[in-house]
Amino acid sequence: MNNQHGKPTPIGGPIMTPVMKICLTLAGTTAVMLVYRFIVGLGPVTNMSDGHPWGLWIAFDVVTGTALACGGYSIALLVYVFNKGKYHPLVRAAILTAALGYTLDLFGVIADLGRPWLTWKLPIFFWTWNLDSLQLMVGLCAMLYAAVLWIELAPVFMERWEQEDDKPRLQQFAKKWTPILMRAMPWLIALGILLPAMHQSSLGSMILLAGPKLHPLWHTGWLPFFFLISSMAMGYGIIVLETMWSRTVYHRYRETSILSALSGTIAVVLLVWVGIRLMNIVGTGKLGYALEFDLYSILFWLEVLLFLVPAIILMLRPARSDKDRGRLFMSAGLIITGGMLLRFSAYWFAFQPGDHWNYYFPSLFEIFVTVGFIAAEIAAFMYIIKRFPILTGRPSAALPT
Amino acid sequence: MNISRRGAFKVAAFGTAMVAGARKAEAREKKEAPADATGMLYDATMCIGCKACVAACRRANDLEFEKHSRLYDDPIDLTANTCNIIKFYENESESSFIKQQCMHCIDPACAAACMMGSFQKRQNGIVTWKPDRCIGCRYCQVACPFSIPKFEWDSATPAMVKCQMCLAKAGTTDEGQLNEVGQPACTEVCPRKAVIYGPYEELKAEALRRIAENPDRYEDHVYGLEEVGGTQVLYLTAKGIPFSKLGLPELGTEPVPALPVGLQHTIYKGFIAPVAVYGVIAGLVWRSRRQYDKAGEEVGA
Numbered sequence: 103m104n105n106q107h108g109k110p111t112p113i114g115g116p117i118m119t120p121v122m123k124i125c126l127t128l129a130g131t132t133a134v135m136l137v138y139r140f141i142v143g144l145g146p147v148t149n150m151s152d153g154h155p156w157g158l159w160i161a162f163d164v165v166t167g168t169a170l171a172c173g174g175y176s177i178a179l180l181v182y183v184f185n186k187g188k189y190h191p192l193v194r195a196a197i198l199t200a201a202l203g204y205t206l207d208l209f210g211v212i213a214d215l216g217r218p219w220l221t222w223k224l225p226i227f228f229w230t231w232n233l234d235s236l237q238l239m240v241g242l243c244a245m246l247y248a249a250v251l252w253i254e255l256a257p258v259f260m261e262r263w264e265q266e267d268d269k270p271r272l273q274q275f276a277k278k279w280t281p282i283l284m285r286a287m288p289w290l291i292a293l294g295i296l297l298p299a300m301h302q303s304s305l306g307s308m309i310l311l312a313g314p315k316l317h318p319l320w321h322t323g324w325l326p327f328f329f330l331i332s333s334m335a336m337g338y339g340i341i342v343l344e345t346m347w348s349r350t351v352y353h354r355y356r357e358t359s360i361l362s363a364l365s366g367t368i369a370v371v372l373l374v375w376v377g378i379r380l381m382n383i384v385g386t387g388k389l390g391y392a393l394e395f396d397l398y399s400i401l402f403w404l405e406v407l408l409f410l411v412p413a414i415i416l417m418l419r420p421a422r423s424d425k426d427r428g429r430l431f432m433s434a435g436l437i438i439t440g441g442m443l444l445r446f447s448a449y450w451f452a453f454q455p456g457d458h459w460n461y462y463f464p465s466l467f468e469i470f471v472t473v474g475f476i477a478a479e480i481a482a483f484m485y486i487i488k489r490f491p492i493l494t495g496r497p498s499a500a501l502p503t
Numbered sequence: 504m505n506i507s508r509r510g511a512f513k514v515a516a517f518g519t520a521m522v523a524g525a526r527k528a529e530a531r532e533k534k535e536a537p538a539d540a541t542g543m544l545y546d547a548t549m550c551i552g553c554k555a556c557v558a559a560c561r562r563a564n565d566l567e568f569e570k571h572s573r574l575y576d577d578p579i580d581l582t583a584n585t586c587n588i589i590k591f592y593e594n595e596s597e598s599s600f601i602k603q604q605c606m607h608c609i610d611p612a613c614a615a616a617c618m619m620g621s622f623q624k625r626q627n628g629i630v631t632w633k634p635d636r637c638i639g640c641r642y643c644q645v646a647c648p649f650s651i652p653k654f655e656w657d658s659a660t661p662a663m664v665k666c667q668m669c670l671a672k673a674g675t676t677d678e679g680q681l682n683e684v685g686q687p688a689c690t691e692v693c694p695r696k697a698v699i700y701g702p703y704e705e706l707k708a709e710a711l712r713r714i715a716e717n718p719d720r721y722e723d724h725v726y727g728l729e730e731v732g733g734t735q736v737l738y739l740t741a742k743g744i745p746f747s748k749l750g751l752p753e754l755g756t757e758p759v760p761a762l763p764v765g766l767q768h769t770i771y772k773g774f775i776a777p778v779a780v781y782g783v784i785a786g787l788v789w790r791s792r793r794q795y796d797k798a799g800e801e802v803g804a
């Protein structure tokens with residue numbers, strides 16, 4: 103297996119590519135904008151209101167962003183819990199995207215908080231914790247998981263530092279800590295599976311507290327289940343996209359057969375998801391809402407289709423070989439869109455505080471900040487894979503790496 | 504395919520196990536108003552819309568008046584600057600005033616939301632906000648079924664503002680007792696006793712008594728008796744003008760936190776469940792890694 107896929111190696115090459123420059127400019131501008139936001143408050147720059155207190159930053163940066171970061175735990179679940187060693191070459195890149203995604207989430211939360219200077223109390227003042235608060239669970243899991251992810255990634259940096267003879271301090275540090283890290287790794291990996299599962303399902307329960315303000319099609323006790331399972335499927339989708347990306351952009355050729363082998367499993371998971379989603383709506387007598395053909399019922403059916411169609415695509419002809427990667431790519435895209443729609447609906451579209459509140463649509467400022475965060479994430483990803491051993495795969499012979 | 508199916512079911516089982524409590528969630532016990540609970544009763548049939556209560560609320564809470572037209576103080580809705588408002592409803596044949604402020608729920612969603620307990624039921628069951636534990640996440644606003652807590656959107660150091668029944672000034676900590684006279688500013692000044700303050704049980708009895716004595720005058724519905732598990736602010740309305748027309752939402756009897764908080768506690772069972780799951784996962788990870796080690800594969804993340 104190792105000879106087939108090779109050890110992870112840095113991509114190398116120049117850092118300051120045009121894409122990098124664009125990303126850094128966007129991220130830098132966002133940083134300046136956020137300084138302004140902290141001076142004037144949230145009102146002047148966002149379209150949020152007392153009726154719509156959560157906007158794009160929560161719906162996308164926090165709720166959807168972390169789900170897009172679920173590749174890390176999907177793959178860890180496979181490799182370590184279901185003992186599928188053949189996926190091991192995918193682990194590092196997935197963990198890196200997860201670490202970046204969850205870090206972005208924490209920054210996104212800080213940008214959104216009205217009184218962020220008190221946030222330091224949250225992890226420390228445990229005697230004030232309100233154990234009824236779903237958000238406490240969400241917040242603590244996210245903080246802890248972000249930390250766990252970077253520690254899980256530490257060997258990547260250590261490997262490089264161990265070889266830096268000109269930086270003895272770093273080298274010594276790496277030599278001393280690597281064995282300790284390796285011994286702690288199973289415990290960390292287990293945390294790296296449990297925490298995101300708790301986090302993603304709690305994101306589903308968290309919005310249930312909106313109670314009557316959440317449209318009945320999403321106000322169901324199964325929402326945490328839908329969030330959890332869809333986050334795993336999204337994680338798989340992200341890994342597919344990431345693999346294709348490193349192949350086309352960085353010419354790291356990796357057999358997609360690894361991913362194809364999974365497609366049958368994913369299809370079944372998606373079908374179970376769709377089945378329960380429908381049974382739940384019928385069973386709780388909410389079918390009427392789904393058949394009203396208003397905005398909400400359309401969102402609902404779209405969501406169901408976005409999970410059902412990839413299931414059918416993958417079921418009818420499971421992706422077997424490299425040639426099927428077009429279909430794999432499409433299914434991954436659909437799954438990710440479906441998961442995003444579910445989250446946008448629950449946290450944004452289907453949240454209806456009352457008729458006298460205007461509909462919420464983010465301001466340009468909000469959109470720009472979100473774009474800036476994504477740009478920062480991409481910049482960090484590109485830098486790290488160029489300098490540190492993340493990607494496996496045979497560098498294609500024709501191209502210099 | 505077989506193997507992958509089994510994998511799929513394992514994933515599904517993992518998920519189902521985590522949320523198996525979905526149905527047992529109703530087990531969360533129903534909360535009662537505390538023994539010392541006090542509240543307000545607003546009788547829309549007695550209110551003359553003089554807005555003395557609005558002005559008194561401003562004075563008591565140090566809130567500046569609002570200016571949208573050339574009138575003196577013309578708030579259009581509850582805001583971070585207006586904790587109490589009188590609105591007017593009118594159709595061809597009838598009209599009514601309606602007072603709005605925090606309902607002081609018996610099982611408040613705002614308090615269930617808040618991570619460090621900034622919002623809590625405190626003295627007399629009155630729900631107040633403490634600035635030193637609020638990080639401004641606005642989950643309380645998302646949660647409150649009446650959309651009552653208001654955020655200072657235009658401030659760099661925003662507070663969460665709402666009626667605290669004058670137990671404390673809005674947006675401050677609850678140091679004081681009720682207003683010097685022992686009741687909220689609005690009930691103190693009301694010239695018609697349209698809004699009154701008192702022990703919750705007495706107010707409930709009073710509301711029911713008024714309906715019983717004057718069934719032609721009132722709708723047969725005390726708003727707040729049942730809504731979202733009960734609220735310490737109660738309402739009466741004139742016959743023929745249901746509360747929904749006055750802007751009070753039609754709500755079920757189940758407290759808003761019942762489903763999500765019940766789910767949470769069922770799934771996590773005092774945190775024993777996650778610890779157990781953690782142990783199992785760690786065991787599996789350890790096993791897998793040992794096998795990979797033996798196979799001479801590279802370890803680490």
Ligand code: SF4
Nearest residue numbers: 605606608612613647
């Ligand atoms: S009305 Fe809203 S703010 Fe007031 S106690 Fe109830 S949930 Fe809290």
Ligand code: SF4
Nearest residue numbers: 617637638640641643
């Ligand atoms: S905004 Fe403040 S009071 Fe409201 S839930 Fe968040 S921390 Fe609590």
Ligand code: SF4
Nearest residue numbers: 550551553554556693
């Ligand atoms: S003071 Fe009394 S009568 Fe006047 S508006 Fe307020 S509740 Fe109505």
